[in-house]
Amino acid sequence: MADAKLEAIARACRVQIIRMLTHAGSGHPGGSLSVIDILTTIVFGRLRHDPQRPDWADRDRIVLSKGHAVPALYTTLARAGYFPESQLITLRKLGSPLQGHPDRVALPGIEAATGSLGQGLSIALGMALGLKLAGSPARVYCILGDGEVQEGQVWEAAMSAPKLGQPQHPVDNLTVIVDYNKIQLDDFVAKILDLEPLVAKWQAFGWPVQEIDGHDLAQIDKALDQAEANRGRPSLIVAHTVKGKGVSFMENNPEWHGKSPKPEEAVAAIREILGVSEAAWPDYLKTDATTCALVDELRALDKK
Amino acid sequence: MAAKASRAAFGEALLELAARDPRIVTLDADLSKSTMTAKFAKTYPERGFNLGIAESNMVGVGAGLALTGKIPFVCSFACFVAGRFETIRISVAYTNANVKIVGTHAGIAIGEDGYSQMGLEDIAGLRALPNVTIIQPADELETKQAVAYAVEHQGPVYLRLTRQNLEPVCPADYRFQLGRWLTLRPGTDVTLIASGGPVFNALEAARKLEADGISAEVINAASIKPLDEDTLVRSASKTKHVVTVEDHSIHGGLGGAVAETLAEVLPTPLKRLGVTGFGESGDPKGLYAKHGLDPGGLASSVKKFLNR
Numbered sequence: 001m002a003d004a005k006l007e008a009i010a011r012a013c014r015v016q017i018i019r020m021l022t023h024a025g026s027g028h029p030g031g032s033l034s035v036i037d038i039l040t041t042i043v044f045g046r047l048r049h050d051p052q053r054p055d056w057a058d059r060d061r062i063v064l065s066k067g068h069a070v071p072a073l074y075t076t077l078a079r080a081g082y083f084p085e086s087q088l089i090t091l092r093k094l095g096s097p098l099q100g101h102p103d104r105v106a107l108p109g110i111e112a113a114t115g116s117l118g119q120g121l122s123i124a125l126g127m128a129l130g131l132k133l134a135g136s137p138a139r140v141y142c143i144l145g146d147g148e149v150q151e152g153q154v155w156e157a158a159m160s161a162p163k164l165g166q167p168q169h170p171v172d173n174l175t176v177i178v179d180y181n182k183i184q185l186d187d188f189v190a191k192i193l194d195l196e197p198l199v200a201k202w203q204a205f206g207w208p209v210q211e212i213d214g215h216d217l218a219q220i221d222k223a224l225d226q227a228e229a230n231r232g233r234p235s236l237i238v239a240h241t242v243k244g245k246g247v248s249f250m251e252n253n254p255e256w257h258g259k260s261p262k263p264e265e266a267v268a269a270i271r272e273i274l275g276v277s278e279a280a281w282p283d284y285l286k287t288d289a290t291t292c293a294l295v296d297e298l299r300a301l302d303k304k
Numbered sequence: 305m306a307a308k309a310s311r312a313a314f315g316e317a318l319l320e321l322a323a324r325d326p327r328i329v330t331l332d333a334d335l336s337k338s339t340m341t342a343k344f345a346k347t348y349p350e351r352g353f354n355l356g357i358a359e360s361n362m363v364g365v366g367a368g369l370a371l372t373g374k375i376p377f378v379c380s381f382a383c384f385v386a387g388r389f390e391t392i393r394i395s396v397a398y399t400n401a402n403v404k405i406v407g408t409h410a411g412i413a414i415g416e417d418g419y420s421q422m423g424l425e426d427i428a429g430l431r432a433l434p435n436v437t438i439i440q441p442a443d444e445l446e447t448k449q450a451v452a453y454a455v456e457h458q459g460p461v462y463l464r465l466t467r468q469n470l471e472p473v474c475p476a477d478y479r480f481q482l483g484r485w486l487t488l489r490p491g492t493d494v495t496l497i498a499s500g501g502p503v504f505n506a507l508e509a510a511r512k513l514e515a516d517g518i519s520a521e522v523i524n525a526a527s528i529k530p531l532d533e534d535t536l537v538r539s540a541s542k543t544k545h546v547v548t549v550e551d552h553s554i555h556g557g558l559g560g561a562v563a564e565t566l567a568e569v570l571p572t573p574l575k576r577l578g579v580t581g582f583g584e585s586g587d588p589k590g591l592y593a594k595h596g597l598d599p600g601g602l603a604s605s606v607k608k609f610l611n612r
Contacts, residue, residue: 057372057373104400113398115394116390119360119364119390119394123367123371125368126365126367127368130372130373131372134372134373136372152360153360153361153364156358160355160358164353164355164365
């Protein structure tokens with residue numbers, strides 16, 4: 001898919017992330033906005049899947065180990081056709097399959113329950129091995145948060161993955177991406193527990209590592225190509241990202257790790273995501289009925 | 305049948321079942337010689353995986369394998385594997401992954417290695433998790449049937465096994481059923497509900513009690529979650545006195561499960577026998593005597609409970 005089209009999808013997903021978090025009144029915008037370009041590139045650029053058959057044995061799988069960024073995944077799943085986009089605003093509401101963190105049993109399209117950090121890579125590794133044993137061509141994509149990499153289980157899995165299944169069934173069908181947005185809940189990662197030298201650590205564990213700009217769709221796609229071409233070992237991509245990417249007041253601000261925007265903040269965020277200046281905004285809304293309706297929808301939340 | 309450890313019976317059963325079910329795989333954390341899966345891994349080198357001393361990753365890899373249609377048996381000492389509670393909680397239970405968790409070396413009966421190697425709180429933790437079924441067989445026959453059942457069961461199973469040899473207690477025509485207990489010996493004065501390693505001692509205790517004029521009903525409770533409420537209530541309403549016997553903490557294990565059910569359904573005087581506090585190093589017989597899990601200790605606890 002051409003980059004322009006993917007960029008448009010990523011932009012639309014960002015708008016939906018802001019929308020659903022505003023409705024929910026809680027959630028994690030920063031990490032959702034940092035990971036959405038990666039997810040968009042995977043889901044709409046290369047994932048072999050069928051929303052009509054979520055249990056298709058040979059489907060590619062995404063394990064979002066940083067489960068708190070699940071709003072980003074929900075926007076891509078909805079757009080891909082797993083459930084209607086109108087359902088997005090049920091996020092975190094009683095009875096909704098769109099749980100605050102991914103629930104595999106509740107929502108087709110979710111491959112693993114995550115959110116208790118550090119567990120997703122092990123699950124993805126088991127999936128990759130199982131697919132190899134079955135002779136399946138399917139791939140597994142696992143997305144880790146940077147703060148999450150502080151968990152010990154991640155390193156158990158990191159040590160195991162390049163060796164597991166060797167020599168007949170190496171898990172070279174596994175691509176792991178670290179969403180390196182440099183911020184965790186309490187503060188900057190470097191202040192809490194610095195991961196550096198991150199690339200050298202993974203390399204020492206036997207992983208081929210690529211470093212990319214995690215908001216450059218062409219770079220993401222190229223890195224995913226290279227990971228797929230690597231034989232005999234799983235691959236790691238360290239994606240340098242910006243927490244809250246696309247919304248100036250959220251970018252690089254630890255405060256927006258786990259707080260949802262108020263309706264007026266959401267409107268400002270959506271305007272920025274769409275690339276419209278404050279001065280041009282009133283006129284813009286007259287030309288974009290969908291966004292205009294969305295703005296009304298969000299402002300109405302204030303009156304509730 | 306001669307006495308055999310349930311871990312040994314498990315290893316044999318798995319080998320047999322794996323010959324006709326290619327979905328079965330084993331995962332170990334450097335204890336395959338102790339969990340008795342080593343022979344499986346040698347026979348099926350592409351299906352036996354040693355993950356190293358990294359139990360959390362082992363549990364998670366098991367979940368991933370299950371999600372691609374394999375039936376992974378994830379094995380270690382009961383304390384080590386059940387100790388990865390948070391990983392079991394999310395990657396296995398909440399995901400409802402079809403993982404069979406096998407905890408061997410249950411209880412103080414492992415003896416000399418001491419407390420750090422003894423599974424004593426494993427049932428208490430895992431019993432709280434939705435979707436997780438818990439089975440603790442009492443002899444070779446029951447173990448082999450429980451393993452076969454675990455393969456057929458859809459969803460997480462925790463199988464709790466012993467290091468020590470177990471005397472046969474189940475009749476030759478016994479068939480394991482989930483949620484069904486087996487009455488090994490009928491009685492009228494007191495109900496002894498035992499599970500796993502100490503079941504044989506509970507039977508021996510009943511024989512001693514009989515000599516003292518006390519008629520003890522002995523029930524083998526292999527199915528700990530779900531427990532057999534019908535059999536529990538039927539026996540408790542007959543004897544009016546219930547004693548639980550287990551090589552596990554008296555908090556949250558079989559005794560805890562029975563206490564919860566009786567308190568709600570049929571409040572009945574209850575005595576929980578098992579381990580209190582930590583275990584320690586020692587010879588297994590001496591440890592059972594110290595903790596009152598030998599036949600004599602069980603019999604005297606029952607008499608005291610009955611004021612006889």
